[in-house]
Amino acid sequence: MLCFYVLLVPAVMAIIAASFSWRAWIGWTSAGSSALILGLGLTLSVRTTLDAPVMALHGTLRADPLSAFMVLVIGTISLLATLFTPRTMRQEIEAGVTDVGRARHYAVLMQVFITCMLLAVLAANLGIMWVSIEATTIATTFLVGHRRTDEAFEASWKYIVLCSIGIALAFLGTVLVYYADLHVGAHHSTSLDWTSLMIVAHHLNPDVMRLAFALLVLGYGTKVGLVPMHSWLPDAHSQTPAPISALMSGVLLTVAFYALLRFRAIAEMALGAEFPRTLFLVVGLASLLLATALLIAQRDLKRMLAYSSIEHMGLLALGAAAGTPLAIGAVLLHILGHGITKSVLFLSSGEIAHNEGTTEIAKITGLLTRRPVLGGIFGFGLLALVGFPPFSIFVSELSMARAEVDVGLWWAVAISLVCLGVIFGAIGMHARQMLLGEPLVATAPVSTARSVAIPLVGALVTCALIGVLAWPLQSLLHSAAHVVAR
Amino acid sequence: MSTTYVGALELASGAVLVSAVMTLWLRQVRSIVSMLRLQGIALAAVALLLAIHEHDRGLLITAFLVLLVKGVVVPSLLRRVADLDSESRESAPLVNVSASLVFAAVLIVLSYVVGSRIIFLAPSAATHLTPIGIATVLVGYFMLVTRRRVVSKIVGLILVDNGIALVTFLLTAGVPLIVELGSSLDVLLVVVVLQFLILNMGRHLRTSEIADMKELHD
Numbered sequence: 001m002l003c004f005y006v007l008l009v010p011a012v013m014a015i016i017a018a019s020f021s022w023r024a025w026i027g028w029t030s031a032g033s034s035a036l037i038l039g040l041g042l043t044l045s046v047r048t049t050l051d052a053p054v055m056a057l058h059g060t061l062r063a064d065p066l067s068a069f070m071v072l073v074i075g076t077i078s079l080l081a082t083l084f085t086p087r088t089m090r091q092e093i094e095a096g097v098t099d100v101g102r103a104r105h106y107a108v109l110m111q112v113f114i115t116c117m118l119l120a121v122l123a124a125n126l127g128i129m130w131v132s133i134e135a136t137t138i139a140t141t142f143l144v145g146h147r148r149t150d151e152a153f154e155a156s157w158k159y160i161v162l163c164s165i166g167i168a169l170a171f172l173g174t175v176l177v178y179y180a181d182l183h184v185g186a187h188h189s190t191s192l193d194w195t196s197l198m199i200v201a202h203h204l205n206p207d208v209m210r211l212a213f214a215l216l217v218l219g220y221g222t223k224v225g226l227v228p229m230h231s232w233l234p235d236a237h238s239q240t241p242a243p244i245s246a247l248m249s250g251v252l253l254t255v256a257f258y259a260l261l262r263f264r265a266i267a268e269m270a271l272g273a274e275f276p277r278t279l280f281l282v283v284g285l286a287s288l289l290l291a292t293a294l295l296i297a298q299r300d301l302k303r304m305l306a307y308s309s310i311e312h313m314g315l316l317a318l319g320a321a322a323g324t325p326l327a328i329g330a331v332l333l334h335i336l337g338h339g340i341t342k343s344v345l346f347l348s349s350g351e352i353a354h355n356e357g358t359t360e361i362a363k364i365t366g367l368l369t370r371r372p373v374l375g376g377i378f379g380f381g382l383l384a385l386v387g388f389p390p391f392s393i394f395v396s397e398l399s400m401a402r403a404e405v406d407v408g409l410w411w412a413v414a415i416s417l418v419c420l421g422v423i424f425g426a427i428g429m430h431a432r433q434m435l436l437g438e439p440l441v442a443t444a445p446v447s448t449a450r451s452v453a454i455p456l457v458g459a460l461v462t463c464a465l466i467g468v469l470a471w472p473l474q475s476l477l478h479s480a481a482h483v484v485a486r
Numbered sequence: 487m488s489t490t491y492v493g494a495l496e497l498a499s500g501a502v503l504v505s506a507v508m509t510l511w512l513r514q515v516r517s518i519v520s521m522l523r524l525q526g527i528a529l530a531a532v533a534l535l536l537a538i539h540e541h542d543r544g545l546l547i548t549a550f551l552v553l554l555v556k557g558v559v560v561p562s563l564l565r566r567v568a569d570l571d572s573e574s575r576e577s578a579p580l581v582n583v584s585a586s587l588v589f590a591a592v593l594i595v596l597s598y599v600v601g602s603r604i605i606f607l608a609p610s611a612a613t614h615l616t617p618i619g620i621a622t623v624l625v626g627y628f629m630l631v632t633r634r635r636v637v638s639k640i641v642g643l644i645l646v647d648n649g650i651a652l653v654t655f656l657l658t659a660g661v662p663l664i665v666e667l668g669s670s671l672d673v674l675l676v677v678v679v680l681q682f683l684i685l686n687m688g689r690h691l692r693t694s695e696i697a698d699m700k701e702l703h704d
Contacts, residue, residue, distance in 0.1 A: 127661055131668030138675045145683070153687045157636075160683075164676050165630060165643055171669065172623070179657045183607050189662055208604050434636050479619065 002054050003061040003122050006040045006071055007115060009033050010078075014111035022103035027086030030107060032346045033080045037118070044068040049479050055124070062124035064195065065479040066332075070121035070258050072476075073336050076462075077250035078114050080343045081243035084350070088241050091354050093457030097147055104449045106146055106241070113247065114357070115141040117255050124220030127192045128261055130167070130174050133223060137163045138251060143244045144236045155232075155239040166222025170259075173215030180204040180212065194262065201269035210275060213267040216260065217279045218348020223256035224313050227286040237306035238359070245302065249346060250339035257316055257335070261328065264320055265484035277321045281412060284317030292419045295426045298409035300462040301349050301359040304430060305342065311423060312338045312463070318412055319400040329481035332395045332475070333466070337384075340463045344456050345381040348374060350454055361414065361430050366439030373448035375435050377456045378426060382431050384463055386424045391460075392467035492611045495535050499615045501528035502652050503594070506625045506645050510586045515568040515637050522641065525648055526556030532655050536612060543656075544663040555670050556648060563681050564644075565643050567637055570694055580632045590625055597621040604657070612656045622649030623651070640680050647673050 013033040017026050041213070047054055053064040058116035065073070089106065092098040098106070137160060145156035145241045174192070181191045184203045197281045220231035233253075237245050245351040267276045284470055289313035298304040319331040351361045351374055352367065365377035384391035397420070466473060505525040509518050533549035536542070582588065594617075600616030626645030629638060655662055661669075 031532065091536055125662070125665065127665030128668060131665060131672060134669070134672040135675075138672065138679055140684075141679050148686075150687070153683060155689070157680075160676060161630075161639055161643065165627070165646055168643075168646050168650055175650070175654045175658060175661060179604070180607070182658055192662065205607050208607060211600070211603065294630050335556060468562065 001056050003063045003067075004039065004056040005033040006037060006044065007061070007118050007122065009036050009040070010111045010115040010118065013325060014108050014115065017104065017107040017111055020104075022089065022100045022107060024086040024090070026107055026353035027082065029087065030085060030111065031079060031082040034075060034114070034340040034369065035110075037114070038079055041068060041071035041075040044071055045476050059124055059181055059193075060128070061122045063122055063266055065476060066261070066481075066483040066485050067121045067259070069284070069332055069336075069476055069480045070255065071118060073254065073339055074117050074121070074251050076336070077247055077343050080347065080455060080459055081247045082110070082249075082435055083098055084243045084246075084347050084452075087449075087451060088243055088350060092241065095354075100226065102146065104150075107173065109139050109143050110244065113143065113244075113252075117251055120260055122257050122336070122369060122420045124194055125192045126177070126194060126197070126262065127174060129262075130171055131163030132166070132258055133170075133220070133259060134167055136255070137223070140236075140240075140248065140252065144240050146241055146244070147239065152239045155235040156464065157222035159232045159236040160197055162228065162244075166229045167219050169215045169222075171221025172283050173212045173219055174264075176208055176215065176373055177263070180270075190405070190423060197266055198269070201266045201313040202267070203410070204270040205381055206271050209267060210272040213263060213271070213276060215280060216263045216267075219257045220256045220263075221283055221359065222261065223309050224317075224448055225250055225252050225287075226283040226313055226317060227290050228283075229308070230287065230290070230310050231476070232290075233310060234303045234323075237309070237346075238300060238302040242258060242346050242353075244293055245305075245350070246343035246346040249305070249342045251298045253309060253313055254316075254339065256403060257313065257320075261320060261331070261484045264323065265422045268323060268486075273323055277407075280321035281316045281324075281409070284321060285415060287311070287317065288416055288419045292422050292426075294374065295423055298426070298430065301352070301364065301430075302346070304427070305349060307341060308427070308437055311419070312342075315397065315400065315416065318409075320410070322400070322403045322407050322409060324403050324407060324449040325478070325485045326406070327400060327484040329477040330399035330403060334400065336473075337463055337466065340459050341381055341384045341391065341393060344377065344459045344463075345385060348378045348452075349383060351448075352378065355446075361433060364434045365437035368434075368435045368441060369445065370439055371446050371448060375455050377417045377448075377453065379431065379435050380460055380472055381456075384460065387420065388439070390467045392463050395467045395470070417452070491535065491539055493577065495532065495611060496615065498528050498531040498535060499503050499618045500515070501525070502532070502648065503618045503622050503625075506622045506649070507587065507590050509628060509645065510625065510642055511582075511583060516565075518637075518641055519564045519568050522564065522648075523557060523561040525645075527553065528560065529648055529655075530557055530650055532652060533660065536655055540659050542659060544666075545660045548660050548666050551649065551670055556644075556651075556672050559674060560644060560677050562598060563677050564637070564640065567640070567681055567684050579634065581640075586628070587634065589628060590621075593619040593624040595627060596623055612659070613692075616653055616656045619649050619652035620656075622646075622652060625649070626677060634695055636684055640677070643680075644673075644677070651704055 048068045089103045116132045116135040123129045141156045141160045145152045184200045225233040291307045294307045307323045387394045505521045508521045530553035537545035597617045597620035630642035
């Protein structure tokens with residue numbers, strides 16, 4: 001029943017948030033419920049690693065180490081995001097950007113969004129997984145349009161149209177997998193179940209599976225933000241309130257990537273390693289190159305972070321292209337590290353945007369002298385993002401590169417290293433402007449609220465600890481990687 | 487297998503594709519919405535025929551669900567949007583109507599080529615009609631790419647979705663009921679959200695074409 005309780009927590013929280021008008025305590029209770037999800041995720045991780053997969057509701061929900069790891073990631077990021085919800089809402093209400101009624105919608109939709117993501121990673125049936133991933137689109141559309149400005153509506157319009165048509169392809173792909181599965185004698189009611197699919201995956205018809213997998217990569221790739229279907233991402237990320245940007249970048253994208261990891265395993269068994277590898281290489285390198293090009297001349301802080309997400313999703317795709325257990329383990333570590341780092345950056349950039357009244361990079365200067373703590377957090381976050389040790393992105397990027405070289409993809413590693421170098425230069429240039437540039441007006445340093453500093457510093461320290469001490473995660477990553485890689 | 491069954495199945499599937507092509511040809515938003523209603527009903531008929539033929543109770547429920555969602559609710563939601571700018575026509579599609587129709591023919595041929603690569607696995611009267619569903623999906627994407635009005639984009643989206651539903655019915659006699667329920671609900675919600683967005687967008691966004699939306703760019 002553990003899987004069921006994981007879903008129950010945010011669902012109940014959504015009902016609570018819907019029943020009362022917005023108060024700060026609802027925000028704090030949401031943070032408590034996210035902490036509970038994180039705790040349940042830890043329990044699930046321990047149980048699935050040491051023991052067998054956990055089931056609930058007659059096998060509708062199923063958690064293996066991979067699902068448990070994703071629950072852990074979702075719990076961590078939503079804890080960070082919900083901790084900032086009371087503050088963000090207070091600032092927005094004070095600024096007149098939103099009102100109490102819309103703050104309530106925001107709190108409810110955020111919990112619905114978290115519930116849908118959890119259902120996506122816990123569903124035993126790959127069709128239900130599709131339904132929940134599509135449901136996250138619907139829940140987040142209103143969160144993207146939360147500010148109700150023309151820009152916000154435009155972003156949410158683009159977001160829902162592009163993601164819906166993109167992910168429709170993934171449904172077609174899923175139907176084709178189902179068709180191939182029925183043909184090898186699977187029963188109607190269980191044939192999209194992960195366990196039964198993996199048993200017959202060797203026998204699935206290669207012609208049908210090739211078409212199916214290409215559709216799945218394009219379709220779920222839309223939601224991951226992989227080129228060529230990425231254009232919704234920078235708009236949506238730049239328009240949402242900071243906690244939602246953190247959730248979208250940290251987990252919404254990677255939950256869709258999780259779906260791709262599952263289907264990659266099936267495709268690998270049906271088609272061999274070569275076909276999935278080629279597809280992942282193409283979309284991964286294209287995303288990396290595009291993100292590099294657009295990061296150089298980026299003028300907006302939040303869009304810069306959004307393009308960096310496309311870059312990191314490209315790196316994940318390259319890791320998946322290698323497809324060995326080492327590579328998948330590194331991909332999963334990267335999902336966690338990128339999620340935490342990007343959340344810290346989005347949340348601190350929300351704070352910066354609130355203080356400065358702008359997200360334009362050129363207009364933000366001298367943060368380190370004016371707001372030393374906030375500027376410091378932001379600076380360390382950027383260092384973690386571009387892959388400085390001891391933060392975990394350094395470790396995961398290194399292991400992904402090693403795994404890619406192992407399977408002979410050294411040329412892809414070379415290209416990605418060049419891209420990472422250019423991105424390092426570009427982000428460094430923007431960071432120097434924002435952090436060290438001459439302040440426009442000389443003012444005394446302003447302190448940063450503890451409620452902002454403590455969670456963010458805590459998250460950065462966690463990220464560094466994960467990078468230094470692998471042991472608490474090692475066995476979980478190992479067993480999670482072996483679910484989808486041989 | 488009776489010839490009536492095959493004939494009826496061909497007729498209903500054909501109606502889905504014909505109504506898709508008609509949406510490319512028609513200009514009045516209201517007539518386009520009527521075509522979508524017809525398409526929803528034809529789709530439900532396909533599901534019903536298959537349900538009777540395969541004695542599948544789940545598919546029977548699906549058929550009624552499709553009739554309700556795609557034949558009734560979605561068209562009436564779109565109708566409200568159409569009433570909002572009733573005098574609007576697709577003023578300047580990126581590809582003109584006659585060229586669109588020629589292109590649709592190309593897409594139909596293409597979908598037979600693609601279809602043959604999957605039909606061979608389980609040839610039957612139903613699976614042989616799968617290319618019709620694929621063609622509907624492609625026509626939907628074509629509409630999304632070449633039409634600029636907000637309403638036309640939604641119509642394209644619905645065509646894609648109906649096409650996929652048709653492929654699902656013909657190829658596998660429907661996905662498991664719970665997945666079907668979930669995906670129908672998703673589609674319905676997407677249309678509700680899109681309708682909400684259109685009705686609430688700033689006036690200039692609402693009346694202008696989607697290509698003019700360029701407040702967000704790099």
